[in-house]
Amino acid sequence: MKKTRVRFAPSPTGPLHMGGVRTALYNYLYAKQHDGDFILRIEDTDSHRTVPGAEKYIIESLRWCGIIPDEGADINGHIVEEKSESHPYAPYRQSQRKPIYKAYAEQLVKKGLAYYAFDTPEELNEKRAEAEAEKKTFIYNHENRGRLRNSISLPEAETQKLLKETGHWTIRFKITPGRDIDMDDIIRGHIVINSSTLDDKVLWKASDGLPTYHLANIVDDHLMQITEVIRGEEWLPSLPLHYLLYEAFGWERPRFAHLPLLLKPTGQGKLSKRDGDKLGFPVFPLQWTSPEGEITKGYREEGYYPQAFINMLALLGWNPGTDQEIFTMDELIKSFSLERVTKSGARFNPEKAKWFNQQYLRMRSDHDLAREFANEIDKKFHNREISVSTNDMSFAYLASLCGLIKERAHFVSDFWEISHYFFEAPVEFDEKDVKKFWNPGTAEKMEEASEVINVIEFKDIKALISENLNKEDMEKERRENINKIETKLTDFINEKGYKMGEIMNTLRLIFAGQAKGLGIAEIIFFIGKTNAITRIKDAIRYLDR
RNA sequence: GGUGGGUUCGUCUAAAGGCUAGGACUCAAGAUUUUCAUUCUUGCAAUGGGGGUUCGAUUCCCCCACCCACUACCA
Numbered sequence: 001m002k003k004t005r006v007r008f009a010p011s012p013t014g015p016l017h018m019g020g021v022r023t024a025l026y027n028y029l030y031a032k033q034h035d036g037d038f039i040l041r042i043e044d045t046d047s048h049r050t051v052p053g054a055e056k057y058i059i060e061s062l063r064w065c066g067i068i069p070d071e072g073a074d075i076n077g078h079i080v081e082e083k084s085e086s087h088p089y090a091p092y093r094q095s096q097r098k099p100i101y102k103a104y105a106e107q108l109v110k111k112g113l114a115y116y117a118f119d120t121p122e123e124l125n126e127k128r129a130e131a132e133a134e135k136k137t138f139i140y141n142h143e144n145r146g147r148l149r150n151s152i153s154l155p156e157a158e159t160q161k162l163l164k165e166t167g168h169w170t171i172r173f174k175i176t177p178g179r180d181i182d183m184d185d186i187i188r189g190h191i192v193i194n195s196s197t198l199d200d201k202v203l204w205k206a207s208d209g210l211p212t213y214h215l216a217n218i219v220d221d222h223l224m225q226i227t228e229v230i231r232g233e234e235w236l237p238s239l240p241l242h243y244l245l246y247e248a249f250g251w252e253r254p255r256f257a258h259l260p261l262l263l264k265p266t267g268q269g270k271l272s273k274r275d276g277d278k279l280g281f282p283v284f285p286l287q288w289t290s291p292e293g294e295i296t297k298g299y300r301e302e303g304y305y306p307q308a309f310i311n312m313l314a315l316l317g318w319n320p321g322t323d324q325e326i327f328t329m330d331e332l333i334k335s336f337s338l339e340r341v342t343k344s345g346a347r348f349n350p351e352k353a354k355w356f357n358q359q360y361l362r363m364r365s366d367h368d369l370a371r372e373f374a375n376e377i378d379k380k381f382h383n384r385e386i387s388v389s390t391n392d393m394s395f396a397y398l399a400s401l402c403g404l405i406k407e408r409a410h411f412v413s414d415f416w417e418i419s420h421y422f423f424e425a426p427v428e429f430d431e432k433d434v435k436k437f438w439n440p441g442t443a444e445k446m447e448e449a450s451e452v453i454n455v456i457e458f459k460d461i462k463a464l465i466s467e468n469l470n471k472e473d474m475e476k477e478r479r480e481n482i483n484k485i486e487t488k489l490t491d492f493i494n495e496k497g498y499k500m501g502e503i504m505n506t507l508r509l510i511f512a513g514q515a516k517g518l519g520i521a522e523i524i525f526f527i528g529k530t531n532a533i534t535r536i537k538d539a540i541r542y543l544d545r
Numbered sequence: 546g547g548u549g550g551g552u553u554c555g556u557c558u559a560a561a562g563g564c565u566a567g568g569a570c571u572c573a574a575g576a577u578u579u580u581c582a583u584u585c586u587u588g589c590a591a592u593g594g595g596g597g598u599u600c601g602a603u604u605c606c607c608c609c610a611c612c613c614a615c616u617a618c619c620a
Binding site: 433 | 578
């Protein structure tokens with residue numbers, strides 16, 4: 001049994017988008033499930049389209065997602081250029097494999113399966129334009145090649161002369177017409193195509209001495225002993241060509257699987273790189289800065305966890321056949337199968353993506369969340385005093401707070417919005433809520449509430465933290481103290497015959513600036529007695545004018 | 546235009562000829578809660594159309610419609 005070897009072979013023409021990440025992911029899952037290798041190969045045979053930084057971006061994106069190539073890139077995230085035991089097929093960048101390809105193309109010419117063509121791009125464009133004017137399509141194929149300038153139509157001497165004198169000739173694959181090509185796709189099953197519909201594709205071009213995608217792809221997949229080619233559906237039309245190429249070389253071909261496309265959330269067409277900013281969700285895993293300096297945000301910068309991002313992508317076009325939706329990478333490796341990949345294109349749903357992140361946020365420990373939240377705060381207020389990350393005392397406070405608010409957020413970046421009033425008194429009060437809850441007599445009730453709070457004997461969060469309790473005791477104490485505050489407050493409200501909603505919401509308005517948020521007892525427990533009373537006094541002064 | 550691929554709730558999908566077409570996201574309602582959120586319950590909502598084959602089609606076959614991809618010396 002041959003060792004499973006699959007590859008992800010992106011072209012560094014720009015940032016990798018999420019469709020590309022999914023293709024890489026499926027390759028990776030398949031490889032790991034079969035105890036095989038996942039190879040990264042850079043297909044940069046079009047030097048004009050190569051974008052500086054794109055290659056690095058692709059590798060970093062895959063690393064962020066936890067998709068680490070076994071071959072192709074080293075542990076530092078650089079494409080491997082020198083052969084070694086762990087990288088026997090180096091270099092893994094096609095531009096650096098340049099010397100390899102010409103001989104293979106020539107080999108096909110010798111076999112009579114390919115030929116030299118001398119038509120210039122301008123000549124061909126002209127032909128295409130002419131055909132289009134007649135509402136036809138110009139195809140470089142068996143019908144036309146006899147009328148074009150190539151080694152089939154031209155005398156041998158002329159061919160030799162042109163090969164020597166011109167620098168822009170190409171080698172084209174000679175398609176024999178009238179053959180039904182039987183193909184198998186792991187996802188789509190049996191497909192038949194007649195070779196007459198194919199054109200004589202360029203395999204190699206003298207202008208830059210480089211192969212085209214098709215040749216480079218087949219040669220490298222063969223040389224690198226690839227066993228399964230898992231790629232996007234846009235390659236399905238090239239499958240017959242690739243079958244014929246393997247046949248022409250006399251090589252055993254890999255098995256093929258063509259993945260469904262990722263479609264735009266709204267409107268028509270496949271998800272494209274431009275959709276991101278337009279529709280308000282990222283299309284890229286990481287932030288991308290174009291060579292022109294234009295910045296596009298990625299999932300990482302939007303606050304997504306890579307695990308959530310990967311999980312979401314895995315389920316876009318594949319399902320396990322069960323109701324399970326949350327998967328770790330290891331679980332994905334165990335459950336994945338190409339047979340259960342969907343055939344039809346999948347429309348990407350940004351709402352579901354957020355939901356996935358919410359699920360992962362909740363699974364996170366308070367400690368981890370606190371660290372992430374501290375970073376957020378530092379980023380937000382690097383010039384202000386609210387810096388909690390460096391202070392152990394505050395960090396414990398943060399962790400405890402995170403445990404309380406994580407149910408209410410999709411992202412850590414939501415945390416500040418939800419909990420800012422734990423760090424500083426509200427700077428303004430919601431007008432509607434003031435109108436609703438601040439009536440004649442409210443000030444007096446708040447005075448009373450403030451007195452009640454003043455006499456409650458409780459330890460606030462800071463006091464508990466300073467006691468260095470263990471986890472269980474801490475949790476127990478926390479609950480007991482919050483309960484105590486709550487009981488005293490409700491007793492007061494009931495004894496006075498006040499309305500629960502009225503008093504509680506007014507207090508919330510005072511503490512949080514609006515009539516929504518966490519439990520009053522929890523807020524008091526966190527901001528502490530002194531702080532709570534000060535806020536009430538200040539609010540009365542401010543609102544009771 | 547040509548070639549190929551596809552088509553189940555708004556979206557992602559399950560049902561490999563056989564229970565009332567199931568689940569998730571979204572949305573709505575209710576319960577819980579001092580508010581918001583969470584949680585729980587309930588609800589809305591689909592087999593593109595037409596022919597076959599069959600006792601019985603989401604499923605198999607044919608035609609149509611629509612969507613998508615490809616159609617470069619790009620990948």
